[in-house]
Amino acid sequence: MGSNWENFLKNLGEWTGTFTQISTDGEILGSTPSILTLEGLEDNQLVKFRLRRFANNIDEPPTSDRSQEYRSLGRQAVFFDTGAFSKGSIQVAPFAEFGAEYGFVAENRRSRLVQLFDKQSNFASLTLIREIRSGTDAQLRPDLTVAQLVGKWSGTACTHYADWRDPDTMPTHLEISQVGDSLQQQLSFGDRTISSTAKIDGHRLHFDEATPRTILLLPDGVSSNTPFQVSHRQPFFVEAAWLLADDLRQRLIRTYNDKGEWVSSTHVIETRFRNADATRTS
Template sequence: MRSQWECLLQNVGEWQGSFTRLSPQGELIENTPTVVSLEGIDNNQTMRQIIRRTLPNQSIDETVLQYSTLGKQILFFENGAFSQGSIQLAPYSEFGAEHGLIAGDRRLRLVQLFDKTGNLDRITLIREKLLHSTTPERPALQVAHLVGQWQGEAITRYPDGQVSDVYPTQLRIEKTSDTQLVQHLSIMQQGSHHTISSTGRIAGSVLSFETGSQWNQVLLLPDGASAASPQHVRIGQAFFLELGWLIQSNMRQRIIRRYNNKGEWYSLTLVTETKVG
């Protein structure tokens, strides 16, 4: 199994793309062209990261980072997928996370930020490809792309160093009317079987799911992406943040960062699922 540092090295390369800033409802605010370069130096013992953004006046804003260790706030998977962000939700503090998925010469990242009152405030979608990539961007995600039966495998990693869990998943998504969606998620984890069913409202490219007293929303985004989160986070209620990516018409990846009811980050899950039937 690769070490966390070796998993990070799967991200090495020059990634050309854009930072697309969105409102909490998924509306476009601004789009900034970017080049992000990740280079292993000192025999891959150190990572040099250069972020170049082309500003509206065409000037270049450059940030250079160099590091040789990874913090407790980040976890990687074997293929280079990762999530980093707040370890603890705290009152009157900003809170958020960044997630990244990789498929060949393409990379998709998402930043979800909440303000000091716990309301979803800013979303940034980052679509990238390696320098000489000819792989086209996926169409914007639509409900029709999601409807069907999905079978997958989930890998859950833990920030406290617990052994990873690997287990099968099944997800069935049905569109029951023009404005309603029903999904059933089944997982067999650590010898026990769980099925979670939820009903969602469809309003354009926003899906809203009510779970108890909490509303989770899923934004359908460009490049086959989806962003899931509560509209509001608070201590006392467990929640998750998720980035999904429809890589092919019948293949999807999702990365899910979960927090418990004390607001503590406790797990990170990567799901790779295929549409069947």
């Protein structure tokens, strides 16, 4: 298992992409082109960050150009062995904005998502950043659909804790099925099993439970999973996922306790089992 810094270095390179603004209903509001550069210097002890954003295309002068240097990473940023990362607010506080950012890396692709909640703690907006390593022919993924999620998934979850105790790793099993206009999920990890049902509403999945939440199915195989409102009085989690191949998915989860304190970040890598797979192994 690499160090946080070593895993951060797996994001080095020049990435050409788009910043896409998305409403809380999952509607596309607009996009702007971007070039993000992460350059390792001084034997990778220093990383120079530069983000340029453009009005229409990258052949024009940028409308913004921001640079920063890193020799260390903040406590709230957790990087996993694939280079995937999760960072965001450490504490939910009254009359303060709350946010989380997730990043997934796979060879010449990155897919990132930012979830923002307003000062009343209500879910307010999403930004989806789809990036391709400059000079490669990597392709974006299709828009995510319910059919792409249905099936039996098995994987491994790695959890890093806010108090920096040793990470935990455990197997996960997820079964997703569609019954009419409902989606049923059964998630098992460790000795726990959680069942839930959502109403399918186009590209939205509505879970009407103790803490109502919505999963939005987005472009590039990405999904966003948030409660309608975050709280400093009851536990909750926020999540992003990326279907980076037909039968391969990664998920990133940030968990908060009943005081609104960030407790842990989890990275799940899971694969779907097809009937043909079961036949070959029987």
